[in-house]
Amino acid sequence: MMNRRTFLKQSLLAAASLAAASGCKTAAPRPRARILGANETIRVAVVGFGGRGQDHIKGFRALPNVRVTALCDADREILEREVRRFRDRGESVEAYTDIRKLLESAPVDVVSIATPNHWHSLAAIWSVQAGKDVYVEKPGSHNVFEGHQLVEAARKYGAIVQVGTQCRSSAGLREAVAWIRAGNLGRILRVRGLCYKRRDSIGLTQGPQPIPASVDYDLWLGPAPFKPLRRARLHYDWHWFWDTGNGDLGNQGVHQMDIARWILGYQELSPAVLAIGGRLGYVDDAETPNTLIVFHDYKPAPLLFEVRGLPEKAGSNRMDDYRGASIGVVVDCEGGSVVIPSYTRAIVYDRAGKQMRVFDGGGNHYANFIEAVRNRRPELLHSDALEGHLSASLCHTANISYRLGRTGSPEAIRDAIRNLPEVQEMLGRMEEHLAANRVNLQQTPVVLGRLLRMNPRRKTFRGDREANALLTREYRPPFVVPKRV
DSSP states (O other): OHHHHHHHHHHHHHHHHHHHHTTOOOOOOOOTTSOOOTTSOEEEEEEOOSSTHHHHHHHHHTSTTEEEEEEEOSBHHHHHHHHHHHHHTTOOOEEESOHHHHHHHOOOSEEEEOSOHHHHHHHHHHHHHTTOEEEEOSSSOSSHHHHHHHHHHHHHTTOOEEESOGGGGOHHHHHHHHHHHTTTTOSEEEEEEEEEOOOOOOOOOSSOBOOOTTBOHHHHHTTSOOOOBOSSOSSSGGGGSTTTOOTTTTTTHHHHHHHHHHHHTOOSOOSEEEEEEEOOSSOOSOOSOSEEEEEEOOSSSOEEEEEEOSOSSTTOOOOOOBTTBSEEEEEEETTEEEEEOSSSEEEEEETTSOEEEEEEOOOOHHHHHHHHHHHTOGGGOSSBHHHHHHHHHHHHHHHHHHHTOEEOOHHHHHHHTTTOHHHHHHHHHHHHHHHHTTOOTTTSOOEEOOOEEEETTTTEETTOHHHHHTTSOOOBTTBOOOSOO
């Protein structure tokens, strides 16, 4: 214990020195090695709350002896609105537009991050270096390199880092995953993640759009390139642009990707990945696909994934489902199957399709994080930095396959996957889905992604410079994810 305490104290001093050297001064953090009593207050700063961050505020405020004492958002209108809500409740809170100022002066123990994806890892790394523990929204990174660096930072500085893939805290799913992995249905044959979630067109603009007056656009962009705004809405629609988001695969889909990998138990990136799809059914400003199938060629059981943003058919408000799940996971085993149609429920079927049992029950991901923080025990976390990094990276590598692909006729694409039966099956159903939405694949062909083969331990693609370049990005000073954390 003395060695561990000495290491953590030294790490804390190193973090403070590094932050000071980079111009990010810290505000006297509590020593990480000290276990906090149940009655001691944990002070939380929430960064980014135009959307998902509202749940962070609500979730932490609901926990005993946890206080949100600081807020940070690059949009002054959003920031001031939330500060007023706190003051109307009689709660004091400090306000910042720049996370660097927050880390320099706010007396907080935890930083909770719900910014756009392109800020997730850098904000988390800076916070860890400043002596804070971190709760960071999914995906934990915008690219593979960033996720790896966050894992390294968490380890180096002894930080508690939880990624917001909250299904990991679902009691029903935890029990179901353990039951499947214990072999109760025999060998796993395949696991399929599903993200059938309606996404309308974001519209088509004519040239650069004005930046809202309340937004510090340079700060909002942070690590992303400084480019004109080319969409009608700054907030949320950043998901559909590669500079700031990861499409619905890395938005909603990362939850189901995480459950699928959790069930399979793989702790490294897939040996090969292939993605096929496109942005189909309308023409708008966005870049990311609204229709996608993904093949992660794990052995012995592959991980399959499907994204659909269009409805079941043209003119409908309903979404497709696959064996009872629209946003969920389906597990095929030798002795039956498991359908996970929600964040908390798993239904087991025998080989004849008869329901055998149901696992059900939720959980509190914020409470799990706080428990680990109080006890200085990262092993208590349900979704630590490494788990979040691996699942996010499966989304990133699939997106890289898609981005490096080329359009092709249905016949050419079918021929290219003639030796991949799982992909053929997904493609056939995808074509039926698109036909129901009146998408003519001869006129608007899909993209056949590049088949990428990876060295999982080195986390690089074999012999593919273009693909390896997309594992990271060019950063815009001073918003640089460090190569050495």
